[in-house]
Amino acid sequence: QIKEINTGTYVFDNKRLFEALKNITTNNAQGEYYLTDVISIFRDHKEKVGAYTLRDFNESLGVNDRVALATAEAVMRQRITKKHMVNGVTFQNPETVYIESDVEIAPDVLIEGNVTLKGKTRIAAECVLTNGTYIVDSEIGQGSIITNSMIESSTLASGVTVGPYAHIRPGTSLAKDVHIGNFVEVKGSHIGEKTKAGHLTYIGNAQVGSKVNVGAGTITVNYDGQNKYQTVIGDYAFIGSNSTLIAPLEVGDNALTAAGSTISKTVPADSIAIGRSRQVTKEDYAKRLPHHPSRSK
Numbered sequence: 001q002i003k004e005i006n007t008g009t010y011v012f013d014n015k016r017l018f019e020a021l022k023n024i025t026t027n028n029a030q031g032e033y034y035l036t037d038v039i040s041i042f043r044d045h046k047e048k049v050g051a052y053t054l055r056d057f058n059e060s061l062g063v064n065d066r067v068a069l070a071t072a073e074a075v076m077r078q079r080i081t082k083k084h085m086v087n088g089v090t091f092q093n094p095e096t097v098y099i100e101s102d103v104e105i106a107p108d109v110l111i112e113g114n115v116t117l118k119g120k121t122r123i124a125a126e127c128v129l130t131n132g133t134y135i136v137d138s139e140i141g142q143g144s145i146i147t148n149s150m151i152e153s154s155t156l157a158s159g160v161t162v163g164p165y166a167h168i169r170p171g172t173s174l175a176k177d178v179h180i181g182n183f184v185e186v187k188g189s190h191i192g193e194k195t196k197a198g199h200l201t202y203i204g205n206a207q208v209g210s211k212v213n214v215g216a217g218t219i220t221v222n223y224d225g226q227n228k229y230q231t232v233i234g235d236y237a238f239i240g241s242n243s244t245l246i247a248p249l250e251v252g253d254n255a256l257t258a259a260g261s262t263i264s265k266t267v268p269a270d271s272i273a274i275g276r277s278r279q280v281t282k283e284d285y286a287k288r289l290p291h292h293p294s295r296s297k
Contacts, residue, residue: 004053007060010035016047076101106142124158138168141176157193175210192235205247206231215241215259222247234269 020041024033042049054060058075062068080101081094088107091097096113099105103117106125115129119137123129127140132148139155140146147163153170159177162168166180169187174180178191181198189203192210197203199216205228206220218239220231231245234253239245244262251257252269261275286292 004051005060006036007054009060012038016042020045130163133163203231205229206233208233209235209237209253211235212237212239214239215243217242218245219243220245220247 017038020038023041024035024037026032028034039049058072061072061075063072077098078094080099080103081091081097084099084105085091085094087105089105090108090110092111093113096115097111098116098118100118100121102120104122105111105117106123106127108126109123110128112129112131112133114132116134116136117123117129118135121135121137122139123135124140124142124144126143128145129135129140130145130147133146134150135146136151137153138151140151141156141158141160143158144156144160145162147161149163149166149168151162151168154168154172154174156162156168156174157176157178160174160180161178162174162180163182165182167185168174168180169185171188172186173190174186175191175193175195177194179196179198180186180191181196183199184197184201185203186197187202187204189206189208191197191203191208192212194210195208195212195214197214197218201214201216201218202220203214203218204220205222207230208214212233212235215238218241221244222228222231229247229249231247232250233239233245234251234255236254237251238256239251240257240259240261242260243257245251245257246262246264249263249266251263251267251273252271254270255267256272257263257267258272258274258276261273263273263275265273267273287294289295
């Protein structure tokens with residue numbers, strides 16, 4: 001029993017091929033020209049003819065529809081993950097990850113299910129990428145932990161933690177031991193060592209120093225409808241929760257902004273900026289409202 005097939009792949013000497021093509025006819029049941037007839041012509045003329053046997057039949061898979069394309073892609077994905085596992089990478093569920101061929105992963109990296117790594121991405125040793133993480137064209141430093149987040153065209157130093165549900169957009173660099181928490185978006189910015197932005201924050205077109213604390217709800221207002229402007233925050237600054245920083249703006253070293261402030265002017269080093277209305281308390285006012293419990297008696 002013959003267990004070989006013709007994959008339809010040929011390598012010819014062009015000169016001899018064109019000579020043989022002149023002798024092909026349509027004298028067959030289908031009335032068509034068959035390239036395979038060239039092989040018989042070569043044999044008749046004592047030309048050298050040989051067959052190449054593939055070591056892996058998957059190399060010859062045909063792709064004529066989306067089903068076949070998915071089958072071929074699954075083979076390639078399996079080869080890629082196998083290569084990384086042999087090199088010391090741990091996949092919790094290798095069948096669910098999507099890793100492109102140019103991605104580099106160091107040993108002792110842990111990758112959970114449904115992770116996507118694309119482009120020129122490089123993952124250093126001892127990183128953890130949890131379920132749902134998406135990284136493209138980025139460098140992730142040693143020992144970093146990325147939790148269910150998206151990172152695009154950015155550079156992360158060692159010991160960085162990102163997520164869950166964070167978005168690191170193109171042009172961002174995060175220095176050593178930076179923490180970017182849940183629902184934080186950073187775009188085109190540099191974040192200094194050991195700075196923390198833990199919750200619900202947007203940092204765009206900013207230069208943020210080291211050991212800065214960025215409170216929840218902070219927004220850098222970097223766009224006026226036509227142009228982008230930069231925010232500069234010095235080392236050890238404390239940005240209070242729900243601060244609105246209107247660029248161009250500079251907040252000096254060790255400076256503070258009060259929670260709920262809108263800041264549009266320079267904050268000198270070691271200063272505190274308060275940009276909010278004063279609280280007015282009207283005692284017993286609630287008793288005048290129709291839904292107050294006292295009115296139901």
